[in-house]
Amino acid sequence: MSPAIATHALTKRYKGARGIEELTFSVAPGEVFGFLGPNGAGKTTTIRTLLGLLRPTAGTAEILGFDVWRDGVAARARTGFLPGEFAFDEQVTGEELLDLFADLRGIDDRAYARSLADRFEADLRRPLGELSRGNRQKIGLVQALVHRPPVVVMDEPTAGLDPLMQEEFARLVEELRADGTTVFLSSHNLAEVERMCDRVGILREGRLAAVESVEEITGRALRHVTLRFAGPAPAGEFRRLPGVSELAAEGSELRFLLAGEPTDVVRAAGRYRLLDIEIARPSLEEAFVAAYGHSLEELAA
Amino acid sequence: MTAVAEPVRTAASPMRAPWLRFAAYVTRRKRFSPLAWGLPLGLMTIMVVAVFPSIQASSQLDELINAYPDALKEAFGISDASFSSISGYLAAEIFSMIAPFTAAAFMIHAVATGISGAEHRGVLDVTLSAPVRRRHLLAGQLAGAAAILLGIALVVGALTQAAAAVFGVDLAVGDTLAGIVNLWPLGVFFGGVTVLLAGLTRRSAVVGGGAAGVLAVMYLMEVLGKLSDAFAAVDGLSAFHYYGSAIEDGLDPGAMAILLAAGIALAAAGCALFERRDVG
DSSP states (O other): OOEEEEEEEEEETTTEEEEEEEEEEEOTTTOEEEOOOOSSSSSSHHHHTTTTSSSSSEEEEETTTTEEEHHHHHHHHHHEEEOSOOOOOOBHHHHHHHHHHHHHTTTTOHHHHHHOOOHHHHOSSBBBBGGGHHHHHHHHHHHTTTTTSSSEEEEEETTTHHHHHHHHHHHHHHHHTTOOOEEEEEOOOHHHHHHHHHHEEEEETEEEEEEHHHHHHHSSSSSSEEEEESSOHHHHHTTTTTTTEEEETTTTTEEEEEEEEEEEHHHHHHSSSSEEEEOOOOOOHHHHHHSSOOHHHHHHO | OOOOOOOOOOOOOSSHEEEEEHHHHHHTTTTTTHHHHHHHHHHEEEEEEEHHHHHOOOHHHHHHTSSSSSSHHHHHOOOOTTSSHHHHHHIIIIIHHHHHHHHEEEEEEEHHIIIIHHHHTTTHHHHSOOOOHHHHHHHHHHHHHHHHEEEEEEEHHHHHHHHHHHHTTOOOOHHHHHHHHHHHHHHHHHHHHHHHHHOOOOHHHHHHHHHHHHHHHHHHHHHHHOOGGGOOOHHTSSGGGGGOOHHOOOHHHHHHHHHHEEEEEEEEHHHHHHHHHHOO
């Protein structure tokens, strides 16, 4: 199956500023792909290049087989876009804005737009200049989906949304995935990416450091293991097991970090009377640190 | 929260002439501009019309004006009829400089804020995420602003004619109409200059300031061209050379066509440049 989004050695250089260097990746149809990286890593440059706002210095990018620069109109007809901070003429109401974009996209039926606006409690009657950032973002979200695009590109989509709306947004992404829509979203919120995305691309200083599934990243990382025995904890036996580190025993409780499969640990624990076992899957945040040695914030520094 | 309507994916085809939709959007957004820009200019015109009867009655003023050098009178649009006919007086006081400067300034402001200002505020990121060619956006901005300029001219014309009726001044409707219609091609020309600059750079201060600079330089070229033979050669390069004094002499369709064609050509060049550069 042809990818929904594909880049090949995509490069954008600015005078005196870092852009992106030779990004090659693809996003499958129906996939939710997270683009991770600290501020300034090149996430927004990549998105602006995908939308045909920036002309690639080298390389190519395609959306559903259409080159984003040469066949930009065809590519954008199939794409919805939500910027990180939705900006439009401040005197315009949400209703007028949605009318404009529905017309430009050749949409006669406004029922879907209205139902989305209702769902996100977007105020379409007041001028955008009178709305909070979060409320403007809601209208931007409706605008991005008004034509039911097969590909949706979002730059920090939940910025400014309150927690309830972030929850609603996550549900919407789930529905878009179920509907076969490809979602490409950039974020520096790892918890958000972990919840919504199938795979992530990690951008560092304009270059793609890795493209992996969330499962791969978290699966490779260390797990927090806690065992509670009926008697004194057999620390010595577990210390010798492969993958075990930072072991600490306190009375009947044993805590340690585990790399790799838990088979040996479970087998060893099975020889004792065990009251409780807890193997905590690391968050993407922890996995990120384990994989790259730094948090996103540290990478940005 | 209500459930969202079931999405039914359809292959929507983008608009065929999105520039018309952009133009309609601009005219709606700027629907109060005919009053905001037309009223101040119209009020000045009313004052000029109101004082004309007393000016006409003053013989000393005629003598004073006749004493001016011919070149100076020509440079500033003062003719022998300037103080003996209302059309001449309006030409000297309003339509030689203030009105064309207002028309040009409106077009520069409207096009610069609609393109470069919108680019600076991040509005174009959203607008150009729609399946439209960039040239349609620019053409729509220019066309919408030009439509509003007609509205401004009509407000000025209506106030001028109303003042003439109130103060008992004999001003032919045809003369007023010629005066205000003549503003339009000049405004479109400077709109075209602004589109060209917006195609060249994303820096909004350069676009607005540059177009205003072209306006000032062209006016200076026209004035100097009339004052000195040394500047006569470059006078033809100024848009004001083709503007004339329609309220006195009637419309010059050839000159109007040159201004319009030049404005559209500059805008077309701006569109071509804008298509190739980075936005935002």
